Amino acid sequence: MTNLVEVRDLNIRFTGERTVHAVNDLSLSLGEGEVLGLLGESGSGKSVTLRALMRLLPKKRTQISGSVTVLGQDVLAMDDEALSNFRGQTVSMIFQEPALALDPVYTIGRQIAETVMRHEGKGEREGMARALEMLEVVRIPSAKRRLDSYPHEMSGGMRQRAMIALALACKPKILLADEPTTALDATVQIQILLLLRELQREFGMSVIFVTHDIGVAVEICDRVAVMYAGQIVEQGSLRGIVRSPVHPYAKGLLASTIHGAKRGERLETIPGTPPSLDRAPTSCSFAPRCSLAQPRCSEQLPPVVQVAPDRMARCVLAEPAVATA
Amino acid sequence: MSEIHSHVDMLAPVEDVGGAAQPLLQVTGLTKHFPVRGELFGARKTVRAVDNVSFAIAKGETVGIVGESGCGKSTTARLLMHLMKRDSGEIIYDGMQVGRTLSLRELRRGMQMVFQDSYASLNPRLTIEESIAFGPKVHGMADGAARALARELLGKVGLRPENFANRYPHEISGGQRQRVNIARALALSPRLVILDEAVSALDKSVEAQVLNLLADLKREFGLTYLFISHDLNVVRYISDRVLVMYLGEVVELGPVDKVWDQPAHPYTRALLAAMPSSDPDKRTEVPPISGDPPNPIDPPPGCRFHTRCPFAEPLCAKATPQLTTLDSTGHQAACYMAIPGSGHSRAPAREEEAA
Numbered sequence: 001m002t003n004l005v006e007v008r009d010l011n012i013r014f015t016g017e018r019t020v021h022a023v024n025d026l027s028l029s030l031g032e033g034e035v036l037g038l039l040g041e042s043g044s045g046k047s048v049t050l051r052a053l054m055r056l057l058p059k060k061r062t063q064i065s066g067s068v069t070v071l072g073q074d075v076l077a078m079d080d081e082a083l084s085n086f087r088g089q090t091v092s093m094i095f096q097e098p099a100l101a102l103d104p105v106y107t108i109g110r111q112i113a114e115t116v117m118r119h120e121g122k123g124e125r126e127g128m129a130r131a132l133e134m135l136e137v138v139r140i141p142s143a144k145r146r147l148d149s150y151p152h153e154m155s156g157g158m159r160q161r162a163m164i165a166l167a168l169a170c171k172p173k174i175l176l177a178d179e180p181t182t183a184l185d186a187t188v189q190i191q192i193l194l195l196l197r198e199l200q201r202e203f204g205m206s207v208i209f210v211t212h213d214i215g216v217a218v219e220i221c222d223r224v225a226v227m228y229a230g231q232i233v234e235q236g237s238l239r240g241i242v243r244s245p246v247h248p249y250a251k252g253l254l255a256s257t258i259h260g261a262k263r264g265e266r267l268e269t270i271p272g273t274p275p276s277l278d279r280a281p282t283s284c285s286f287a288p289r290c291s292l293a294q295p296r297c298s299e300q301l302p303p304v305v306q307v308a309p310d311r312m313a314r315c316v317l318a319e320p321a322v323a324t325a
Numbered sequence: 326m327s328e329i330h331s332h333v334d335m336l337a338p339v340e341d342v343g344g345a346a347q348p349l350l351q352v353t354g355l356t357k358h359f360p361v362r363g364e365l366f367g368a369r370k371t372v373r374a375v376d377n378v379s380f381a382i383a384k385g386e387t388v389g390i391v392g393e394s395g396c397g398k399s400t401t402a403r404l405l406m407h408l409m410k411r412d413s414g415e416i417i418y419d420g421m422q423v424g425r426t427l428s429l430r431e432l433r434r435g436m437q438m439v440f441q442d443s444y445a446s447l448n449p450r451l452t453i454e455e456s457i458a459f460g461p462k463v464h465g466m467a468d469g470a471a472r473a474l475a476r477e478l479l480g481k482v483g484l485r486p487e488n489f490a491n492r493y494p495h496e497i498s499g500g501q502r503q504r505v506n507i508a509r510a511l512a513l514s515p516r517l518v519i520l521d522e523a524v525s526a527l528d529k530s531v532e533a534q535v536l537n538l539l540a541d542l543k544r545e546f547g548l549t550y551l552f553i554s555h556d557l558n559v560v561r562y563i564s565d566r567v568l569v570m571y572l573g574e575v576v577e578l579g580p581v582d583k584v585w586d587q588p589a590h591p592y593t594r595a596l597l598a599a600m601p602s603s604d605p606d607k608r609t610e611v612p613p614i615s616g617d618p619p620n621p622i623d624p625p626p627g628c629r630f631h632t633r634c635p636f637a638e639p640l641c642a643k644a645t646p647q648l649t650t651l652d653s654t655g656h657q658a659a660c661y662m663a664i665p666g667s668g669h670s671r672a673p674a675r676e677e678e679a680a
Contacts, residue, residue: 041528141616155617185393186555190599191612212528215601219608239605256533257603263562263581264540267533273498 004174004206005030005053010066011280012048012057012230021277022048024230026066030174035200035207037217037238040227041253043274046210049227050176053208054091055083071173089119092167093176096183098159102151108135108162109147112169119170134165138195157188161195168199175200177209181216193219214257218242223310226250229275229285236311246313249286284315292317333477334470336461338514339435341384343420348381349517349549350405350436355379355414357400361622372621374400376573378414379648382517387543387550389564389581391557391596395621397573398553402521405551406438419516434464437510441522443502447494447509453479454490457509464513471512478508481545482538500531504538511546519551524559536563557600561585566655569593572621572629575648579656589651589658592630628660640668 005028012023023045030036038046051057053068055075068075071090078086095101103111112134113127122130128147135143138161151159160180167175177196181189197220200207211217217224217238225235226247234247245251255268272289284290287297297316305318359372375397382388390398404411407429418435421427427435440446447456457475462468476486482504494502503523510518520539524532536559542548554560560567560581567584569577569592577590588594598613614633619625625632631641641661648659661667666675 041530155620157617185618186557186599187393187595187612187614188617190601190609191615193601194609194612213601214529215603218603218605219601242603242605253530256530257558263565266540267537267562269533269537270530271534273500273531 003029003031004071005208006067006069007049007053008067008069010049010052010068011064012045012052013063014061015063016061018278021280022230023052024281026230026232028225028232028235030206030208033200033204033206035197035209035220035222037221037224038208038210038227039212039214039217039224039253041212041274043229043277044227045230046227047178048230050093050178050208050210053176054087054093056093085119088115088172089170090172091174091176092170092172093178094160094163094167094180096179098156098163099151101163102159102166104151107148107150108154108165112166115166115169130169131165134169135162137168137199138162138165140165156184157192160184160188160192164192164196164199168203168205171203173205175205175207177207179210179212182211182213189216190219196220214242214254226253229281230277231281231285231314232312233286233315234311234313236308240308240311246307246311246318247286247315248290248292248317250313333473334466335474336434336464336466336512336514338516339419339431341419341516345384347384347420348417349384349386349419350382350551351415351417352381352405353379353415353417355401355404355416356412357397357404357409358412370622373573373624374621375404375411378570378573378575380568380575380578382549382551384516385547385549386566387552387564389560389567390551390553390570391555391560391567392570393555393596393618395572395618396570397621398570399521400573401570402438402519402551402553405519406436407432430464434513435515436517436519437513437515438519438521439503439506439510439523441525443499443506443526444494446506447502449494452491452493453484453497453505454486456494456505457512460509460513474512475508478511479505481511481542482508483534484508498531500527500535503527503535507535507538507542511542514546515548517549517551519553521553522555523552525554525556532559539563557597569596572619572624574629574645574659576630576660577656577658578648579651579658580654583654583656587656589656589663590630590660591634591636591662593658595633636662636669636671638669 007028010023010026014020014022040046064076109128109131112131116122116127116130131147132143135146140146140161181192209220221238224238224241225232228249234250245254252270270289275285283300284297284302287293302314302316304312304314305320307313307318308321355375355378357375359374361370361372378401392398403409416423418427418432423432454472454475457478458471461471461474476490479486479489484504524535552563564581567581568575571592577584577593588597595613602608616633619632627642627644628646631637646659646661648657649664650657651663661669662671665673
C-alpha cells in the first residue's frame, strides 16, 4: 500500500505574546482509500495538524518544522501558486461550521462552479452542470432549485451537504474533515456520517477525520490516532484501540465516555486538566494525571513503542511486540 | 482557610410545604409562542417554541429532557425559571402557585439554574468568591458569612478555595468554571436545580468528573434535578424519568429505562437509533430518518412528526395525538400507533374490543 500522506516529526509552534507548542514530534501516514481518525479533546492539536496538511495556518505567527509529503510533493516547500493548485484539487477540507465556510453572497451553485472553473479550466456551463451533479451526489432534495439558493436559505444539515459537494467537486484524492458533524443534531449527524462513508467508498478517497467523539470515530474510521497535548499517544486500527487501548490516556478517554454506564455507578474519570503548552515537552505530558505514573515518566520523554505491527503507543508501560521472524 | 469556619451558615432552604407526595414542580399546559415578522404584507408567523407542555417532577427525582435544537427544551427551562413570560399554563412549586402564594424572589431561591456557556453566565469583573457570595447577600446574608459560604461551596465542588476564591472567570478552565456555576446555584440552598446543557460544552473526561460531582451534590444536599441535554447517553445515565420533545411538544415521557428499551414514539426510536455505535463491528448501516427537523415557525399540522415519520397515515396530518398513558409505570406517548383504537392501522385494538 502506498502512502498518500507522510508526516514526519512535525512540530508546530505559535509565536506571539506567548509561545504555544501546539504539535510536538508528530508522525503519521495515510494509505490509499483509508479513513484515519484524529481523536482527542480540545487543545490536543488535532485541528492544527489537519490545517498544517493544507498550510492553512497563519504564516507570520507559525513555525513549522518536520516534513509533510502529500502524493510525493513537499507541502511545506510549496509556493503560493503551487498551494492554490494543490488545495481543492488534490486535498480539500470540510469544516465544523458550514455557515462560516461558505461564502454568504454567492449561491451554492455559483460557488461549486467557480471551483471547477478554477481548477479544471472548464467553462461556466460545464461548471454549473458539475454543481448540479454534485448536489445530487450529496442527495440534496430538488437539487436543481437549490443551485440558486444562498447558504442562509438552507438548514444546517443541508448546508453541510452543500459544503461536502463543494469539497468533492474536483474529485480530490484526500479529504480532510474537521469535526464536520459536531454542530449537527443527532438525527442529522448520522445521515451525514453515512453519506461521507458512502462517498469515500464511491470516490475511492482517503480521509483524515478529526473528532472528539469516539462514537463518530467508530462509525467512520479504519484507523485512529489518539492525541494528547500535541502528540499522538497511541495509533492503530480502530478495532484494536476501542477493544484494548494500551496508553493510559486512551484507556481513560474510552472509559469516561458514557456508553451504557449504569445509573448510580461512578463514572471513571481522568483527574486533573491537560497541561498548558507553553514549553516543549521534555517528559511524558500525561504523567501528572496518570494513575500508573512512575518516577521515570517525569524524567524523560517516553519511548514510541511498536506494540503490534500496526500499533504504536508512546508510554513506558507499553510492551513491545515480540519479533517473530 | 475554610477549616477555621467549623460551622458555615447557609440560607435556610425554602421550606417543604406540600409533603413528600406533592410534586416539587408541577407544570400544566405550558405554552410560549414567539411572533416573527413575516414578509411584507405576508401573514404573521409564529414560532411555537413550547406548546401545551405538562409534566411533574417529584421530590428528589432527576428528570431529563431530550430533543434536538429548536425543540423547545431551553425555552421550557427559561419559562420555569420565570426568565421570560409564558403565554399560558400553570407552574406550581411545591403546591404553591408562583405570584400568589409564592413570590418570585422565594421561587428563585428554591429553584436555580446552570447554563451551557460557563463563561457568559459569570460576571467577568467579579472574583469567583464574589460571584458565589452575591446571591446570598441579596437575600440578606452578611458579607463575611456569604464569603465563608462561598469558600465552603468551592470546596464542595472540588475547587480548593485558597487557590480559586480570588481568581477571575477568565483565569480558569471551562470545567472549573462550570463547577463555579454549580457552586453559585447551590449558594441559595435551592431544592430544584435546572441544568440546561450544563455539561455539553465540556470535554469527555471533564464531563464525567462533573457528572460524578452532580451525583455527590444531589445526595449531600437532597437536590432535585431537571437535566436538559441533547446527549442521550448522559441523560440515560443521570435521569430517573425522561421527556422527549419534538418541535415544542412532549412526544414521549416515562421512566428512562422504559423509554430506552421500549420506545413508543417513532421519533424516540429514531433518536435512539441515531446514536453513533460503540462497537466497530456493529456500525449503523441505514439512517433512522431522513431530512432535517422542520422549522419551528409554523410547524406542520396534526402530529408534528408526520412529515418525517415512516409510518404516517392520513389521520396523523389531521389532528394532534394527545399524550396518552400506556401502562402503570407512567409511560406516556403522543402517537396514534400507541393509542388503542385511534384508527391508525398499527394501533393496538381497544381493550374492550380485544377482550
